[in-house]
Amino acid sequence: MSYLNVDKTYFTLTPAGIFEAFSQNESTDEQLSLQVLLSHHETMLAADWLETYSDKWLEDFLEQGWIEKLSIFLPAPNLPLDQFLPYVVSSLSGNRRAVIASDEGFCLARIGYSQEEADMLCVAAADFSGFMLRQKQRGWSVESQAISFFQQVDLLIPETSFVFLWIDGAGYAIIIDGEPLTNNRAFVELVWALKTSGLRFAN
Amino acid sequence: MSDSTLIKESEMVARRLFRLYSRKIFLAPNNRHFHEQRINAALLLNEKEPLQGAVADFFYGCWYDIPYDVTNMFTRIQGRLHPHVEQAFRDCIDKLTYIQHSSVLATRWSVLVTPSLNEQTQRLRISSDDAKEIAKDITTELMTARDNEDWNTVEQIENEFFSHCVARNDRLAFSIVWFRLGKSDWQFDERWDHCQQSLDQTVKA
Numbered sequence: 001m002s003y004l005n006v007d008k009t010y011f012t013l014t015p016a017g018i019f020e021a022f023s024q025n026e027s028t029d030e031q032l033s034l035q036v037l038l039s040h041h042e043t044m045l046a047a048d049w050l051e052t053y054s055d056k057w058l059e060d061f062l063e064q065g066w067i068e069k070l071s072i073f074l075p076a077p078n079l080p081l082d083q084f085l086p087y088v089v090s091s092l093s094g095n096r097r098a099v100i101a102s103d104e105g106f107c108l109a110r111i112g113y114s115q116e117e118a119d120m121l122c123v124a125a126a127d128f129s130g131f132m133l134r135q136k137q138r139g140w141s142v143e144s145q146a147i148s149f150f151q152q153v154d155l156l157i158p159e160t161s162f163v164f165l166w167i168d169g170a171g172y173a174i175i176i177d178g179e180p181l182t183n184n185r186a187f188v189e190l191v192w193a194l195k196t197s198g199l200r201f202a203n
Numbered sequence: 204m205s206d207s208t209l210i211k212e213s214e215m216v217a218r219r220l221f222r223l224y225s226r227k228i229f230l231a232p233n234n235r236h237f238h239e240q241r242i243n244a245a246l247l248l249n250e251k252e253p254l255q256g257a258v259a260d261f262f263y264g265c266w267y268d269i270p271y272d273v274t275n276m277f278t279r280i281q282g283r284l285h286p287h288v289e290q291a292f293r294d295c296i297d298k299l300t301y302i303q304h305s306s307v308l309a310t311r312w313s314v315l316v317t318p319s320l321n322e323q324t325q326r327l328r329i330s331s332d333d334a335k336e337i338a339k340d341i342t343t344e345l346m347t348a349r350d351n352e353d354w355n356t357v358e359q360i361e362n363e364f365f366s367h368c369v370a371r372n373d374r375l376a377f378s379i380v381w382f383r384l385g386k387s388d389w390q391f392d393e394r395w396d397h398c399q400q401s402l403d404q405t406v407k408a
Contacts, residue, residue: 014305065304065317068319069321074320083366087366088371091311092311096333096337156222157222179218183311183312183318188320
């Protein structure tokens with residue numbers, strides 16, 4: 001990438017890059033190289049990334065729209081997760097109602113849903129996550145990263161969607177009410193916070 | 204059927220149309236007819252963000268048409284977007300710039316382009332549409348709780364609101380709520396000052 005000023009350019013993932021990087025419980029080398037971009041408390045310098053990974057991969061990732069080149073440096077979100085996640089995740093939902101679940105079925109954050117509703121959805125998410133893993137072990141290669149449920153026959157706007165992510169070996173589900181709006185800066189910041197926080201909660 | 208029910212129904216129809224054409228555009232990014240239908244649907248919604256996202260997709264998908272043949276369409280959307288956003292689109296028409304795949308003009312409603320993080324001032328975690336909606340809801344909830352002299356609820360809603368503002372950098376909702384409550388003699392305690400200071404620090408950082 002001769003035209004890239006590698007000492008003044010930073011990389012981050014796009015929302016599509018998040019889907020690609022964190023979609024599988026056993027990541028490929030390419031997916032791990034994308035995850036590295038959100039492993040630090042600040043955006044990564046292009047030169048640092050290219051010390052380990054190839055130009056060819058970078059070209060491919062840029063073409064796929066998974067990486068964005070930044071001319072400015074950005075810090076990772078640094079608030080405790082419980083003061084950050086609920087408010088950020090809400091913008092992924094057209095109805096501003098969303099939940100973050102662990103793959104063991106625990107509710108990590110919720111907004112717009114009651115605790116009872118959130119707990120019920122988190123258990124459902126854990127079941128779906130387990131189901132997908134079992135199908136994979138049986139040989140059905142599940143590449144999908146989300147499940148949506150619809151009420152109307154045109155399958156246009158989902159009632160509820162479950163988006164599955166794997167971050168550092170732990171499974172998460174983002175549960176979204178109504179229209180899912182994941183092409184969103186908040187989606188990047190949310191995963192960045194989960195990846196760099198060391199799961200730091202204030203309470 | 205009441206007026207509000209009718210309004211809600213027509214809003215739902217517009218949202219479904221918007222989503223229908225979003226899907227079509229995702230499959231056929233250069234189809235101008237689909238883009239125009241989607242922009243028409245966005246014009247039926249109150250929010251600015253779906254319209255901005257749709258126009259950004261149109262300028263990206265039909266880039267070859269933009270400097271030549273968009274006057275009619277652009278006249279229809281005039282006044283419906285923030286002035287700086289409208290100016291940015293006008294710059295594209297005037298060939299001063301063009302929309303890339305990651306763009307500060309893209310919104311979470313876009314399907315061809317993706318919102319960029321490449322602008323510090325744009326790094327708000329909330330849209331102005333959401334901020335206004337939240338400000339409206341919070342003001343109503345706080346006024347109702349005060350009318351009922353339910354001071355525990357007032358404190359709880361205020362604390363939730365401060366957490367929201369800090370986590371999402373939502374200076375807009377904070378200002379709107381502050382202004383509206385101020386007009387009705389709200390008693391702002393030191394928590395309001397702390398929240399404002401946190402938001403100010405974020406600006407300086």
